[in-house]
C-alpha cells in the first residue's frame with residue numbers, strides 16, 4: 001500500500017509563479033517598466049514571492065489582489081476607460097503579456113490557497129474565480145459582438161458561453177471534453193482524488209480508502225482526465241454545453257493565440273493585447289484551480305496518507321498478531337492432528353480388542369446360557385439331593401449309633417478272640433543264616449506245621465526235640481507276615497488294652513531285626529507306629545479322637561536311661577507306682593514323654609532312641625544290643641459325644657541277648673543281662689503257675705513290664721533262635737522257656753476304661 005500511495009512531497013513545496021505553464025516566464029525588468037505601478041508591485045511580489053510570503057499574507061491582502069485582478073479584467077469591460085498613461089506604454093511582448101496573465105491568475109488565486117480548508121471556502125473561491133473569468137468572457141463576447149468577429153483574431157469564440165451551474169467531478173465525467181490549453185500534466189490519480197473529494201465531500205473530511213481504491217482501480221484515460229480536470233476546476237470557465245462552433249473556435253483560437261503569442265503585438269493593439277492577456281489569464285486561472293485542487297487533494301492525501309500509515313501500522317500489528325495466532329493455531333492443529341492420530345490408533349486397537357472381547361463374550365454368553373441350564377438342572381438336582389441328604393443324615397445318625405455300638409461289640413468280640421488265643425502268646429522265629437555265615441553248620445529244622453517245630457542235632461548224636469508255640473515262623477518268613485500276626489494285638493491296644501510285645505533269645509538270634517528291622521525291611525515297632533496312626537484316622541469317623549504319647553527307655557546293667565534325652569546329663573529315673581489302688585500301674589519319673597501327631601515325628605524319635613542305645617560286638621553279633629530297650633506308646637482315645645475315654649498302651653521291648661558266660665568278654669554286663677532275663681522267666685513262670693506272689697520287682701525289667709505281664713495286659717513273646725549247630729544249647733534253652741510261657745494261661749484281662757475324662761494308668 002505504501003508503494004501505491006504517492007507521498008505528498010509537494011506539501012512543503014510552494015505553489016508559486018515559478019511553475020508557469022507553456023512559454024510563460026517571469027517578466028523581465030524592462031517589461032515591468034511599461035506596466036502600471038500596481039502591476040509592477042504585484043509582479044515584484046510574485047517574483048519575490050515564496051510560499052512563506054504567500055502564505056503569510058492575510059485575507060485582506062488577498063482581497064486586494066483580487067480587486068487588482070478584477071481591475072485588470074475590467075479593461076475588457078465596455079465602460080472601461082483606459083488610463084491616459086497607457087498610450088505611453090511601450091509595446092509589450094507576448095512574453096510579458098503571458099507573465100501578466102499569470103500574475104493576474106496568481107492574484108486571483110493567491111487568496112484562495114489557504115481558505116480552501118473547507119468546502120464552502122473552496123466553492124466561494126471558485127465562484128470568485130469564475131466571476132472574474134466570466135466577466136472577462138462576457139466582456140470579450142460583448143467586445144466581439146460589438147467589433148464583429150474579426151476584431152479579435154486568434155481568440156477563442158466565447159459567444160455562446162453561458163454561465164453553467166457548478167458541476168461536480170462525477171458529473172464532469174459525463175461532460176463532453178472541451179479543448180483546453182495545454183497544461184502541466186497532473187497525475188491521474190491525484191486528479192481523480194481531487195475531483196472526488198471536491199465534488200462529493202468536504203475538503204476537511206478524509207476520503208475513504210475504499211473510495212480511493214475504487215478510483216484507483218479505474219485509472220482515468222487522457223480524455224477523461226481532461227474532462228475531469230475541466231469539470232472540476234473549470235466547469236464554470238469551459239463551456240459545458242458544446243456548441244458547433246466551440247471546437248472549431250477553440251481550435252482556431254488556440255492556433256491564433258499561439259500565433260499571437262509568437263508574433264509581437266504592437267503596443268497600440270490593445271485588443272490583441274487584451275485578448276492575449278485574457279487568454280493567459282484564463283490559462284492561469286485554470287492552472288491555478290488545478291494547482292489549488294491538487295494542493296487540496298494533496299493535503300487530504302497527506303491526511304489520508306497519515307491515516308493509511310497508522311492504519312497500516314495497526315494492520316501490520318494485527319497481521320503480526322494474526323500470524324502469531326495462526327502459527328499457534330497451526331501448532332495446536334498439528335498437536336491435535338498427532339493426538340488424533342494416536343487416538344485413532346488406540347481406538348483402532350481398542351476396537352480390535354473390543355471385537356475379540358465381543359467374540360469371547362458371545363462364546364461366554366452361550367456358555368453362560370448353557371451353564372444356566374445346567375445350573376437350573378443342578379439346582380433341581382441339589383434340591384433333590386438335599387432332601388436325600390436329610391434322609392441320609394438321619395440314616396447316618398442311626399448308622400453312626402449302630403456303628404458305635406457295633407464297634408463296641410467288635411472290640412468285645414476281638415478281645416474274646418484274643419482271650420481265646422491266650423493272654424500271653426509265643427511266636428517262634430528262626431532266622432536265616434547270613435551270607436557271611438554260609439560255612440556255619442545248621443541244626444536240623446523240621447517245621448511240622450505253623451505251630452510245631454522239630455529240632456535235630458547235626459553233631460552225630462541225632463537228638464530230636466519237638467516244640468509247639470502259638471506260631472512258628474521259618475527263616476523265609478517276611479516281616480509283613482510277622483506283623484500280620486502281631487496287628488490284632490495293636491488293635492487291642494487301640495481298644496484300650498495294655499499290650500506287651502518283646503523279643504527274647506540268644507544274642508545274634510534276630511531280636512532287633514524282628515522288632516526294629518532294617519530300612520528296607522521294617523520290623524514290628526515301625527509297622528506298629530504306622531498301624532496306630534492309620535487306625536487313629538479311621539477311628540475319627542466313629543467319633544474317636546486319639547492322643548499318642550511315646551517314651552523310649554533303656555535298661556542297662558539295671559539302670560534306667562531315657563533314650564530321648566540328648567543332653568548328656570544323667571538323670572535319676574525311677575519306676576514308681578501310679579495308683580495305690582491298682583498296684584500294677586507304674587510310671588517312670590523324669591522320663592521324657594512326647595506327644596506325637598504324625599508318623600514321621602515318631603519315626604524321628606525312634607531313630608534318636610536307636611542312636612542312643614548301647615551296642616557292642618559280641619561273639620554272636622558284631623553289633624549286639626547290650627541293654628533292654630522299651631518303647632512305650634500310650635494311646636488315649638476320647639469320644640466326645642459319648643463322653644467315653646479308653647486308654648491303651650503298647651510296650652515294645654527289644655531285650656538284650658542272652659549269652660553264655662563262657663563266650664562273654666564282659667562278664668558283669670552278661671551277668672546283668674542273664675539275671676534280668678532269668679527274673680523275667682521267673683515272673684512269667686509265676687504267672688503260669690498262678691502263684692500269689694509274682695516277683696516283678698526283682699529286676700528293673702520285670703518291674704517296668706509289670707502292667708504288661710499278667711493282669712490287665714496282652715503279652716506276645718517272640719523267641720528268636722539262630723539256626724546254627726553251635727547255638728544248639730542256647731536255642732534249646734530259649735525254646736524250652738518259650739514253650740513254658742506258651743503253656744501259661746493267664747487270667748482274663750480287663751480293659752482300661754475311663755468315663756467323663758477320668759483316666760486310669
Ligand SMILES: Nc1ncnc2c1ncn2[C@@H]1O[C@H](COP(=O)(O)OP(=O)(O)OP(=O)(O)O)[C@@H](O)[C@H]1O
Nearest residue numbers: 431432507508509510511512513621624625656657
Ligand atoms: N529273619 C532274618 N532275616 C535276615 N537276617 C536276619 C534275620 N534275623 C536276624 N538277621 C540278621 O542277623 C544278624 C543278627 O541279628 P540281630 O542283631 O537282630 O540279633 P539280636 O538277637 O538282636 O542280637 P543281640 O541280642 O546281640 O542284639 C543281623 O545282621 C540281622 O540282620
